[in-house]
Every structure is written in structure tokens, then in C-alpha cells.
Amino acid sequence: MLDVLPIFSGDDRITRLFTLVPGSDFEADALSAIDALGGHTVPWSEACDGTYDLVVAASPKGDLSQLRGPHVLLPHGAGFNKSIPHEGSADSASGLDPAYLRRIGHDDTPIALHALAHPHQVARLAATDPPAARHAKVIGDLTLERVLTSAPLRDRYRASLGTGARKLLALVSTWGPESLIQQHPGLPAQLAAQLAHDEYQLALVVHPNERSLLGTYELTERLAPALDAGMILPDSHEEWASVLIAADALITDHGSAALYYCAAQDRPIVSVHRGGGELIPDSPMAVLLGRIPQLGRAEDVAETLRAYRPGAGHAAAQAAFAPPGDAVDRLRTEIYALLGLTPPAHDVAARPLPLPAPAMRVPAAFDVHVETTAAGFRITRHPAGKALPGHHLAVEHGAADEQLARSAGLLYRRPLPASAAPVDLAWTADGWTRHALSAYPGCRSAAALLPSGECLLRVRGHERMYAVQTEPRPERGQVVRIDPAVALSAVHARLLSPQPAPESRTMLNCLIGERTFRIVLRPATDTEATHVI
Incomplete structure (x- = not known):
């Protein structure tokens, strides 16, 4: 309406x-x-x-x-x-x-x-x-019409969601006993545990009837494990369509929201619908579900998405829309x-969809898996507690639970907003990293992220601080950057390895999914060590 x-x-x-x-x-x-x-x-x-x-x-x-x-x-x-x-x-x-x-x-x-x-x-x-x-x-x-009018705003929607260069995987659920949310209530949390945080972002589009049945509070409590891992739960009125435009892949039941996704683009889509009495044979959704792969286990999601063949979604959309x-x-x-009226002289066009809201909960602690290869250090991060423990626990100080901070192998601090105090007090990078290693005896490395994107890191037992800078990666006319905290995990793994600590400027590779990022590692200067953070 x-x-x-x-x-x-x-x-x-x-x-x-x-x-x-x-x-x-x-x-x-x-x-x-x-x-x-x-x-x-x-x-x-x-x-x-x-x-x-x-x-x-x-x-x-x-x-x-x-x-x-x-x-x-x-x-x-x-x-x-x-x-x-x-x-x-x-x-x-x-x-x-x-x-x-x-x-x-x-x-x-x-x-x-x-x-x-x-x-x-x-x-x-x-x-x-x-x-x-x-x-x-x-x-x-x-x-x-609104979806198609808004399709050119895809980059803006992704920027608003904080998707970046990750793949946005959206789940869509209709309402009723055969819906995704009722048939597969644990799937969002399973996917959040399965998919690497730096490679994928999750969103769940829930039919307004289902949200009304449960209530927003009850729904968010049931989805808490996935929401805590950064999953987006868009509003049911307009944001759901913005998220579908931003998505790189879709997991659907037999609800018709998937057809809008198919009409706007030909990107991978898979099904979790297991049959039942609601889907009408030969309907557009039946056409779609008969032509796309079906997801079995959450662990198989990447392989199932790769099995999608272009054209299946487009054919279903043509059956639904003139x-x-x-x-x-x-x-x-x-x-x-x-x-019995003459329309006003001004034209009326479909209104673009609004920017969707970002995830309300952003993970601040990660189980970091490190694989040392000939090409460099492969880093895979999962929100803490969602997957098996890895090489180390990386925690953002002041943003994560204090218990996690006390268990961290790598503790890092992001830049604080400018102070409005008439007489300000601030740490230097050297002072805070020394303080962190003293206050958290289980911590092996402490680092300060600077507004420039450079990081200053101190490793327990090492005499000097290190400066860490990640080079942006050019990609098809665009530039891909990684969160400096990811680079810190790669450097943390390097400096705790049996290799000798670098005495001068050195390069190492950080592998995230299919991308490789170059990291510059060198001893920090005395001036850098006194940088106010």
C-alpha cells in the first residue's frame, strides 16, 4: 500500500x-x-x-x-x-x-x-x-518499480550496511509453519559460525507477519547468537528491499521476496524449502525452486552457491512480472x-528505497585462525565463541567484554573521539601498550590503531615497538582495504613465530579469502612511540 x-x-x-x-x-x-x-x-x-x-x-x-x-x-x-x-x-x-x-x-x-x-x-x-x-x-x-529504480544505489546501500568488499549473504523468510524461520531456526547462527567475518556479511529478512507473531524483542532474543556476530535484521517495510539490492547471494524458502531479488539481478540463489502444502505447482516460486540448488548443511553453503547456474532466477522473475x-x-x-479527475500536471515516479541501517551489534573479539603458507599468513576470523578457538584471541579493548580482554592474545585499541575536556589527558602509544601488557598478564601483544590506519604494536619480551601499515589493494578500478586489526593478527603471528624478529623494514603477505594484502612491518621510531592515541 x-x-x-x-x-x-x-x-x-x-x-x-x-x-x-x-x-x-x-x-x-x-x-x-x-x-x-x-x-x-x-x-x-x-x-x-x-x-x-x-x-x-x-x-x-x-x-x-x-x-x-x-x-x-x-x-x-x-x-x-x-x-x-x-x-x-x-x-x-x-x-x-x-x-x-x-x-x-x-x-x-x-x-x-x-x-x-x-x-x-x-x-x-x-x-x-x-x-x-x-x-x-x-x-x-x-x-x-521501486526495486529497479533503486538498483543503481547498490554501492550506497552496501556502504550503509558496512559490507565493504565482503559478500553479503541474505536469508529471506516468509511466514507460517513452512517458513525458513520456523523450519530452520538455527540456520542464521550456524552460518554465522561457519562463514569468515572478513569474507561474508549476513542479513535476515523476516516477513512482517512472523515479526508480529513473535514480537521484535522475542525475535531478536532468539536470533541473538547471529546478531551478536554482526548479522543484519532489516526493517520489514522498506529496508528489506534495500538489503536484497545490496546482496551478493540469497537463501530462500518459498516466499515471494526472492522474486524481487531475481528481477533486480542475476546473482546466486539457493533454497531451503523442503516441500509442503503451501507452494502452488507451476507458480513463479515453484519455477524458481525447481531450478536452483538446495542447501543441505550450513557447512556446504559456499559450495551450494557455486552450483547456481545463471538464468534460473531471471526466468522465474519473468513469470511473475510483466x-x-x-x-x-x-x-x-x-x-x-x-x-473522474485529471491527474496533476507533475510527473510521479517510483521512489528510491532508503538507506538500510547497519548491524546494531559489531563484534569486537575474534577467534583468529592462522595458516602459515608459502604465500604468506592466511587469516580467518570468527566472532569469539562462534567457532573453534584458533591461533589467538584478538580483542578490541573497551569494546568487548572484560573477560574476553583478559583472555586475549592480541589486545588492540581503536582511536578515541576528540576530547572536549578543558584539560585533556591521553595515552601515548608507548604508554598504553606498556600499560596493557602489565594490566593483562595473559596478553602477548598490545597495539594502538591510529587514525591514519597505521598501527603501533608492542610484543611481550621484545625491546622495541613495531609500526604496521597495510597497503591498499587495487581491484578493477577500485581499492580494497582491510581492517588494520586483521593486519595486526598477521603480524602477531609472524612475531610469535620461530623466525627472528625483523631489524628493519620487511614485507609480509596477509591472505584473506582469495585476496592477498601486503603489510609493511618495521621497528617504530621514538617519535612514533610517543604518538598520542
Whole structure:
């Protein structure tokens, strides 16, 4: 609804009122979403007393016939893929069910327009309810228009999420007993433990019905292990679509959100749907799920994603959406004709999606696995406690739990914000690293990260401090940088190895996934050691 209503923007002849048809198990959160936007809501009993120039509904369910005025029905979701057991007609697509469509269409509540997204949907409606099909027209999908309009903003969305050069793996869950969140509740945490933090970022898109059923607090508590590892849980209104645009790969159940992802790009997508009674055969989602790999264990996710063959997602999207581009104009023309009004002279376009919010919980302690190879030091980091212990525990001082700090092999401190104190007190790099090694007797190395990206590191038992600088990696016209804390783990491993400590400037390679980064390691100067941090 909120994707569609901007077709009236700038028209002071139109007043938009919102009401909620009783009977939904999820009505509280629906009203909260409208209230958050400042929409004017009307109680159902009051709404039923009025007569309206137009009644716009996103579902035919409920007693819509009590709202007097010509009705416009809009699809929500993509493709009419599901049949909800024990609801309406058996095996009928939710949203096209004659049992609900026949409840409206009386003289005082005629269906003036049933806006659909694909010619096949009109044909499906005609096969089950010929009278209803007389008012059906192919308009397109306005949510898809927003997704496609926003696709060029992919880099901005990724920057907002803090994705960087990592691969963003999104999971999408519909609602109900066959959904990902109910069938595979442990999958987000399993993936968070399996995937290296510096190579992958996770996001979970949850259907608003499922969020409403559990409540945000309950949902976040259930997902705490994955959220603590940095997983993103986007808002259900608009952010979910921004995250799909930003994603590099998708794991889906039988919910239709995956079709928007497929329409926007042809990137890997795999399924965790195990069958059931909801998916309608030959629907667009059934077409998609029949052509993409199925994920078994979380440990096999990278291999399963590689098994995706380009083109499968595009074919499913073509079955769900008519060629996009003019859905906004089509719907605006149809609705203003129903109102008997001339549209305003200004154009109306699909609105770009907003920037998604970053992860609320950023890991500050890592189990670091180090593999020494002929090419350099391969570093693989997992948030502490999510995977098996590695070569060392690397902890950000002041950001992680103090118990983790006391167990750290490598303790590092990031730059602090500028002080507003009239008389300031600050550590030098030399002073803080000496203090850290004294205060944390189990720590082997302590380091200060500077705003420049350079690091100053002291190793227990070594006379001098070391300066550490990572060189950026050029890549197809772009530059890839790593978190300096990753370079510190490579240097920590090097200086604790049997090799002699470097007496002068030396180079070592840090391997992260398929990338190699060059690190400059040298003894720090006396001036650098007194750098204020």
C-alpha cells in the first residue's frame, strides 16, 4: 500500500485515510507501521459509517464489503505462489481466492479494478472466477518499480550496511509453519559460525507477519547468537528491499521476496524449502525452486552457491512480472479515471528505497585462525565463541567484554573521539601498550590503531615497538582495504613465530579469502612511540 499511494502525491484534492479490516492475527504491527509514518488511521467501526470515492485494499480478505465505494484491489508480494491451508478455497492462490473475491463486488462495493502484475495472473483469475476477471488489468508491480529504480544505489546501500568488499549473504523468510524461520531456526547462527567475518556479511529478512507473531524483542532474543556476530535484521517495510539490492547471494524458502531479488539481478540463489502444502505447482516460486540448488548443511553453503547456474532466477522473475517500467503511470491513469479527475500536471515516479541501517551489534573479539603458507599468513576470523578457538584471541579493548580482554592474545585499541575536556589527558602509544601488557598478564601483544590506519604494536619480551601499515589493494578500478586489526593478527603471528624478529623494514603477505594484502612491518621510531592515541 505504501509503495502505491505516492501516485497521489502533490494532489491536495485527495485525502488518504487508513483503516484495518478486523480479523488479522498481525493487526497491531500493521497499525504501528502506519502510525510511525504519521498516517491518519480511522477505527474500523467509524470507517464503515462512511462512503468513499475509492477504497484501495492490498488483500481481498476480511469483510471489505462494509466499506462503501468502488474498490481497487492490489496484489502484495509477487506471483501468487502460496495457498494457505484451512483458509478460503482449497488449493486456491492466496490473493486470487474466489471465496474472498465474491464477498465484494456488490452494488455499493463494486470491484472497479483488480490490478495485477502479469498476464498469466489474469488468466488464472479468469479460470477460477470469470466475473472477477472482468475487472482485472495488467498494471505491473509498483514494489518492483521501486526495486529497479533503486538498483543503481547498490554501492550506497552496501556502504550503509558496512559490507565493504565482503559478500553479503541474505536469508529471506516468509511466514507460517513452512517458513525458513520456523523450519530452520538455527540456520542464521550456524552460518554465522561457519562463514569468515572478513569474507561474508549476513542479513535476515523476516516477513512482517512472523515479526508480529513473535514480537521484535522475542525475535531478536532468539536470533541473538547471529546478531551478536554482526548479522543484519532489516526493517520489514522498506529496508528489506534495500538489503536484497545490496546482496551478493540469497537463501530462500518459498516466499515471494526472492522474486524481487531475481528481477533486480542475476546473482546466486539457493533454497531451503523442503516441500509442503503451501507452494502452488507451476507458480513463479515453484519455477524458481525447481531450478536452483538446495542447501543441505550450513557447512556446504559456499559450495551450494557455486552450483547456481545463471538464468534460473531471471526466468522465474519473468513469470511473475510483466515487463517493468510504466506501472506507476498505468495505475495512476486507471485510478484517476475511476475518480473522474485529471491527474496533476507533475510527473510521479517510483521512489528510491532508503538507506538500510547497519548491524546494531559489531563484534569486537575474534577467534583468529592462522595458516602459515608459502604465500604468506592466511587469516580467518570468527566472532569469539562462534567457532573453534584458533591461533589467538584478538580483542578490541573497551569494546568487548572484560573477560574476553583478559583472555586475549592480541589486545588492540581503536582511536578515541576528540576530547572536549578543558584539560585533556591521553595515552601515548608507548604508554598504553606498556600499560596493557602489565594490566593483562595473559596478553602477548598490545597495539594502538591510529587514525591514519597505521598501527603501533608492542610484543611481550621484545625491546622495541613495531609500526604496521597495510597497503591498499587495487581491484578493477577500485581499492580494497582491510581492517588494520586483521593486519595486526598477521603480524602477531609472524612475531610469535620461530623466525627472528625483523631489524628493519620487511614485507609480509596477509591472505584473506582469495585476496592477498601486503603489510609493511618495521621497528617504530621514538617519535612514533610517543604518538598520542
